[in-house]
């Protein structure tokens with residue numbers, strides 16, 4: 334493995350890297366940096382925590398130092414927290430250049446952002462929705478001369494998930510020059526490769542790590558098979574065990590909805606665990622504040638929705654717990670990738686109910702790894718089961734007495750109006766879809782039960798002896 338000099342980077346940049354403890358290039362950096370410096374478009378697919386951010390930040394800074402102007406580079410990323418993290422890397426590595434950056438994300442003041450954009454920063458780091466708003470409403474800045482377009486977590490930006498970025502992306506791409514370098518990075522590019530190749534036009538350099546597995550070797554991947562009603566008792570037991578044994582560990586718990594995130598946070602606090610949450614129903618300033626407190630280890634436990642699944646780089650995270658089994662392998666890959674980063678060790682534990690076993694199988698198939706059972710003293714879990722479930726119910730009642738659901742409804746209606754849709758019609762359509770979804774789920778569960786009855790349990794995944802109360 335060479336050093337950063339041999340990749341074509343200047344002394345000042347190599348020195349900046351050293352100051353950050355970055356001495357030797359990782360494979361994604363070693364392969365992508367020279368191609369980018371040659372002027373090629375680039376698609377880089379490497380595992381979580383492998384240094385993809387520096388793989389695009391370093392060559393951009395090198396080129397910027399040779400011909401500095403603004404706006405030189407635009408980085409798009411799916412989440413607001415990630416935009417701040419990327420901007421920070423640019424700022425730290427680009428300090429000797431006097432780099433000016435501008436962060437354009439939703440939930441923050443638009444006028445301030447417009448003012449900053451008009452000052453022609455070297456680098457703009459943005460989430461697509463808010464930048465598209467600026468493109469539509471303002472003519473005080475131009476991206477006609479940008480040299481680099483970077484899509485970080487590129488596959489997420491192109492897929493039509495719960496937040497669909499494609500329209501905003503189209504609008505933004507329309508304001509960029511055709512002659513530019515386009516760099517696309519993610520740990521999971523393969524599903525969207527064809528679409529990505531059409532964005533990166535001039536015969537992109539494609540680099541993918543050759544490893545058979547799609548998760549890192551340093552990650553110990555575990556599961557616990559549990560009935561739904563015992564999940565929370567397992568969670569409390571796991572956290573108790575980890576916090577008893579390790580002073581300096583941080584834990585991220587992923588859950589499926591904002592409401593569940595809120596309830597679990599309340600519940601764990603009742604058990605005196607230093608817990609904080611991160612989800613999209615929170616005000617943006619609160620989101621940033623909570624993340625900062627977690628990063629500073631003021632709180633050791635972060636409960637989050639998938640808004641925190643991608644990109645966040647917090648070295649102290651030793652454990653990731655999936656309170657629900659992710660429905661898609663790639664979500665699993667990004668979630669568990671919040672630990673075991675940059676060569677460190679880490680553990681992931683996925684709580685699996687009998688109805689999620691097929692999801693685990695498809696995760697294993699995609700990641701080319703086997704999850705192994707996490708040993709738990711079931712007697713200990715039994716002891717706290719009632720107390721945990723009563724506490725959870727109390728938290729649910731407390732949350733119901735607040736305007737949490739109402740706020741969610743208002744937010745949704747606002748969003749629909751902004752998208753030019755009729756909230757009433759949408760509600761009817763959604764109710765119909767929900768009915769169909771429930772019927773399908775029931776049918777699926779019946780089939781699963783019949784199969785399990787016929788064939789007995791999957792031998793590797795024995796059902797835990799604990800029964801729901």
Ligand SMILES: Nc1ncnc2c1ncn2[C@@H]1O[C@H](COP(=O)(O)OP(=O)(O)OP(=O)(O)O)[C@@H](O)[C@H]1O
Pocket residue numbers: 354355356357358359362379380381382383384385386387519520643644645646670674675
């Ligand atoms: N060459 C290097 N040597 C040592 N550490 C590095 C090197 N390059 C980057 N790092 C560090 O590794 C950590 C992970 O890097 P980064 O966040 O860029 O990962 P990533 O590949 O983008 O992961 P994800 O897919 O989760 O977004 C960061 O803390 C970064 O400072």
